[in-house]
Amino acid sequence: MNPYANPFHLAIKDRIEHLSYPKTFALILITSWFLSTTAKWLTNGKRKKLTIPTWGYRSWFEPTLLLQARFVMGARQLVHEAYTKMPNMPFVLKRYDADFLILPIRYLDELRLIPLSKLSNKGANVANLVPEYHGITFLLTNNLHVEVLRKKLTPELWKFIDSASTELSHGWDISLPHSQLSANGNDWVKIDFERTVRDLVSRMTAKVFLGDPACRDETWLGISVAFSIDLFTASFTMKMFPPWMYPVVAPLIPARRRVLKQLKAARGIVGEQMRKHASLKEKRAQAARGEVSLTAEEAQDTLLDWMLDHGKGEEVRVEEMSARQCVLTLASIHTTASQAANMMFDLCEHPQWWEVLQEEVDEIAKELGPPGLAGGMKEEGGGGGVSVKEWCVRLEKLDSFFQETQRREPPIMLGPQRLAQQDVTLKDGTFIPRGTRVAFPMLEHQMDPQTYENPNEYDPMRFYRKRHESPDQMHLHMAGQTHPNVLGFGYGNQACPGRQFAVAEIKLIMARMLYEFEFKFADEKKGRPKTGYINEMAMTDWNARLLMRKRVR
Numbered sequence: 101m102n103p104y105a106n107p108f109h110l111a112i113k114d115r116i117e118h119l120s121y122p123k124t125f126a127l128i129l130i131t132s133w134f135l136s137t138t139a140k141w142l143t144n145g146k147r148k149k150l151t152i153p154t155w156g157y158r159s160w161f162e163p164t165l166l167l168q169a170r171f172v173m174g175a176r177q178l179v180h181e182a183y184t185k186m187p188n189m190p191f192v193l194k195r196y197d198a199d200f201l202i203l204p205i206r207y208l209d210e211l212r213l214i215p216l217s218k219l220s221n222k223g224a225n226v227a228n229l230v231p232e233y234h235g236i237t238f239l240l241t242n243n244l245h246v247e248v249l250r251k252k253l254t255p256e257l258w259k260f261i262d263s264a265s266t267e268l269s270h271g272w273d274i275s276l277p278h279s280q281l282s283a284n285g286n287d288w289v290k291i292d293f294e295r296t297v298r299d300l301v302s303r304m305t306a307k308v309f310l311g312d313p314a315c316r317d318e319t320w321l322g323i324s325v326a327f328s329i330d331l332f333t334a335s336f337t338m339k340m341f342p343p344w345m346y347p348v349v350a351p352l353i354p355a356r357r358r359v360l361k362q363l364k365a366a367r368g369i370v371g372e373q374m375r376k377h378a379s380l381k382e383k384r385a386q387a388a389r390g391e392v393s394l395t396a397e398e399a400q401d402t403l404l405d406w407m408l409d410h411g412k413g414e415e416v417r418v419e420e421m422s423a424r425q426c427v428l429t430l431a432s433i434h435t436t437a438s439q440a441a442n443m444m445f446d447l448c449e450h451p452q453w454w455e456v457l458q459e460e461v462d463e464i465a466k467e468l469g470p471p472g473l474a475g476g477m478k479e480e481g482g483g484g485g486v487s488v489k490e491w492c493v494r495l496e497k498l499d500s501f502f503q504e505t506q507r508r509e510p511p512i513m514l515g516p517q518r519l520a521q522q523d524v525t526l527k528d529g530t531f532i533p534r535g536t537r538v539a540f541p542m543l544e545h546q547m548d549p550q551t552y553e554n555p556n557e558y559d560p561m562r563f564y565r566k567r568h569e570s571p572d573q574m575h576l577h578m579a580g581q582t583h584p585n586v587l588g589f590g591y592g593n594q595a596c597p598g599r600q601f602a603v604a605e606i607k608l609i610m611a612r613m614l615y616e617f618e619f620k621f622a623d624e625k626k627g628r629p630k631t632g633y634i635n636e637m638a639m640t641d642w643n644a645r646l647l648m649r650k651r652v653r
């Protein structure tokens with residue numbers, strides 16, 4: 101029987117056929133929300149639920165869908181209101197795909213000691229990326245990319261930073277508009293600062309992770325910037341639908357198609373480096389016994405080499421290894437570039453600090469030679485040159501500046517985040533049902549007068565002063581150290597494993613910028629570019645432009 105034979109059905113069919121694209125999209129969303137809510141209601145009846153109050157409903161009648169939709173662009177406001185109105189209390193926030201239990205900071209240490217099998221950082225961070233649709237499910241069960249950072253990159257940090265600094269010099273000539281900058285410093289040139297730093301950081305990261313020649317492969321450099329953006333866009337779009345609709349929606353999302361293309365191209369590039377590693381194994385062993393000598397490229401020691409030597413089974417198959425390299429670009433490039441951009445925006449907003457930072461760099465340069473130039477950041481112990489370590493360690497004011505920017509502009513406003521893999525009851529009886537996302541109000545805590553004196557004041561020497569209060573404080577308040585009041589890199593043993601590398605990279609880049617150039621906002625009236633938030637994620641303003649000119653001494 102033809103269902104449309106009925107005039108009522110015919111009218112509906114006619115309406116549906118004439119719906120515009122936005123209306124069709126809204127209809128799909130509302131229908132899928134209705135179906136998934138009904139399904140949840142039918143299946144969740146017996147599961148224990150969160151008993152903590154939800155924040156944000158405007159009235160009893162506001163549908164949950166509306167509250168979840170408001171979180172997308174209004175999370176900053178919702179978190180701020182909840183934190184202010186319910187100080188030191190847990191509360192629940194509704195993101196469209198998950199309920200967040202926001203815990204006061206006093207729970208931080210208790211949660212740190214709960215095993216990952218109960219409260220998982222990976223569960224929370226990776227689930228946001230819909231891993232099963234992007235070929236990255238191995239992230240949930242496998243830790244090789246974290247191990248390599250902890251066991252190879254961090255212990256040998258300065259060797260790798262030194263290698264990254266050679267790539268910084270190479271990128272410096274390519275990514276900065278040298279030909280437009282007059283030597284007398286008269287001409288201001290407009291630049292997209294964040295993009296410039298992204299280019300530099302992607303080169304430095306590729307040098308350390310993959311080595312030559314992949315680190316100069318334009319396709320790889322393109323992937324290492326675009327992969328994160330496309331993966332986030334694809335995941336964000338998919339998560340607007342209930343999981344049962346993913347098989348239908350996923351193939352229609354252009355960003356996801358790009359992600360799959362990037363993964364395919366990465367297989368070619370990373371696969372080639374892997375083949376070289378395999379073919380060099382014997383020669384490297386001979387060189388270690390002093391029987392043959394290696395060229396510089398053959399002798400390079402990359403994080404990929406370590407992963408190939410230490411990985412097992414699927415870990416060392418090209419599909420998984422190349423996807424892992426893409427994921428490492430995701431973790432490392434935009435985070436680092438936006439921190440550097442925020443630092444430069446803060447400096448342009450508070451120009452009185454130029455002199456202080458430039459003076460610090462100039463003083464060190466007088467003794468160690470200019471940053472990045474001949475006689476400056478040379479190989480550690482090589483040719484009478486100065487190690488990058490010495491340069492970075494001595495940049496104490498820049499270090500403090502780094503932290504003050506990160507305090508006010510962390511990459512995420514709710515963190516650290518964990519996913520309850522099973523029901524958990526905290527010491528005071530707070531019950532966390534399986535499946536709950538747990539997070540801390542990082543940004544609010546860092547902007548709270550109980551945490552920092554005059555939190556709204558931009559005080560870039562705040563951490564410098566703390567460090568110099570007494571010798572035992574010197575290491576506690578360095579950029580990259582985690583602390584309950586400094587959460588931008590996470591906290592405790594699950595904190596960002598690449599943070600020391602990120603701090604050193606940013607110091608190298610910023611020291612050179614301070615030494616060689618001056619910057620100001622392209623649009624002085626607009627002032628500092630505003631950070632936007634999509635859900636809990638911070639987004640620097642990609643339309644922001646700065647003016648730069650050569651510094652004349």
Ligand code: HEM
Nearest residue numbers: 221431432435436439516588589590591594595596598602
């Ligand atoms: C300023 C730059 C960076 C910021 C602000 C940052 C921040 C973070 C944060 C907040 C986390 C989550 C920690 C948690 O779950 O509690 C994280 C995790 C991670 N970061 Fe970073 N990060 C930065 C740079 C880097 C770099 C350069 C690398 C690699 C060299 C890296 C690799 C990772 C990895 C692999 C994880 C996941 C750790 C895990 O699954 O256990 N990050 N980062």
